[in-house]
Amino acid sequence: MRTLYLALKYLAILLWSSFVVFPFLWALSTSFKTANGVTSGATYLPWVDYEPSLLGWESLFGGAGGINIFGPYLNSVIVTVSASVVSLVLGTLAAYGLSRFRFRAGFVKNGDITFFFISQRILPPIVLAMPFFLMLQTLGLLDTLPGLVIVYIALLLPIAVWVMVDFFNNVPRELDEMAWLDGCNPIQTFLRVILPNSLPGLVVAGMFCLIFGWNDFFFAFTLTFTNTQLLPVAIVSLNSSVTPWWALSAACLVSVAPLLLLAFLAERFLSRGNLAGAVR
């Protein structure tokens, strides 16, 4: 009975793991194919089913049939990182304020302000895309990196506030009170006592900002044309052309690689129950 239970458990884990991994393995295999390995039907194993070649990977660096991925890659890094940093700074400050002090403006209280921040996540991108388009056009920021950074801050700030409010609510208030007794004002308390103890929260919030920033396609797609291309847009435009699957697969893998790396690096912060309170 117990062995059967264990066998089923590991079988389930194995099944789901294969489902998770399959698209990556398929893309990895495809990235080493040439036209021969693709157009004659599905092939899987290099050397057995097809003769591997570096054509797809070479095409990423200006080779034939691909894209030069360097420009879009750099754009994506710049936009994602700057928007994440700004959101994290503004979001952490706001979250600390909301967690420690009482704000009132008429019937609006702390809970309502927190809800206002988080509720922005409910807005579908399409609802915002059209006004953003007109706004950036008016400001002359359409198809520029700063324009995208502004838009991404609006996307990421609610996430930062959401994670950090919950985090600060779980940091004991005694920590603040001791700092006050020592004569710190709120800003000193925050900078000297709270911030150094907030690494786990900051890592989770920062990670979510990077994920959602890096993975956005829709705003990059609707608010830029040719001057400023982000990585997902470059890949999708490659997809709609002749379908050089090997180049496409290599580009896809390069594009998802940094976050996979991040996932394994930040592993010990992620599944620790940091988010449990946020859902309640």
Next chain:
Amino acid sequence: MYRQKYLFLIPGLLTLVAIIVFPLLFTIRVSFSSWDVIQPGLDWIGGENYARLWEDERYWEALLRLAGMAGGTVLVQYVLGFGLALLVWREVLLKRFFRVLFLIPMMTTPVVMSVIWRTIFHESLGPVNDLLQRAGLEALPWISSAGLAFTSVMIVEIWQWTPFMFLLLLAGLLSLPEEPYLAARIDGAGPFRTFFRVTFPRMAAISVGAILIRLIEASKIMETVYVLTSGGPGTATETSSYYIYIRGLRDFQLGYAASLSLIYLIIMIVSLTLIGKGLTRIFVKDQA
């Protein structure tokens, strides 16, 4: 008490208001205009766009389709996510490795993965049909038949977002107290009884929260659709967001699309609020 407290809140709050609230108010104004590619600008045509929307069957069909797709995927994600969380909650070989592995799909860019999935579902060159045929089954029209295209989109959504459900539910499981489980073991309760009597009731509130968060995100589905099927065949996989995108940013009927998106937003907020209240009443009623 302290004036300094405003220094914390105000910068973030003002930024968000400036970036989101003004454009949103502007959208409301645009929805009462006939702004399009021929005559851009803010005239006033009253509620004409809203009257047209009421008659627009394609809009309401897209909304129903979205409801089915969002409800279906989130339900499957919940069941799978809960199952996976239970699998790696207690002692398992390579526990930390599998926890990260299960999270990976949500870290990857949805459109980029959809590009890969499109090659996987490719009807003559993709591995899915190839494997089906090797197993002696028939190749299926994964993209070109209406029902299967809908299923393909759902499969990709489930692959991508079950990890998010898993993350929230695992976090919930890890925060449960130990004592009830000791008590259950002393009483000799089996795994099923323990799950339904001890685990599930304590996970009810978290479940409702996780389901709502996922429903909110799922109600925006469009990128997968854009890459995988472009809404087709016909309009078989067209969701609300995708239809509004076609009207607004491809046909450039900004006035009409503004009214479509506002009604879409209102319907979403109302229905998600009702679903949230309903779920809470059903699942969390026993809790103190």
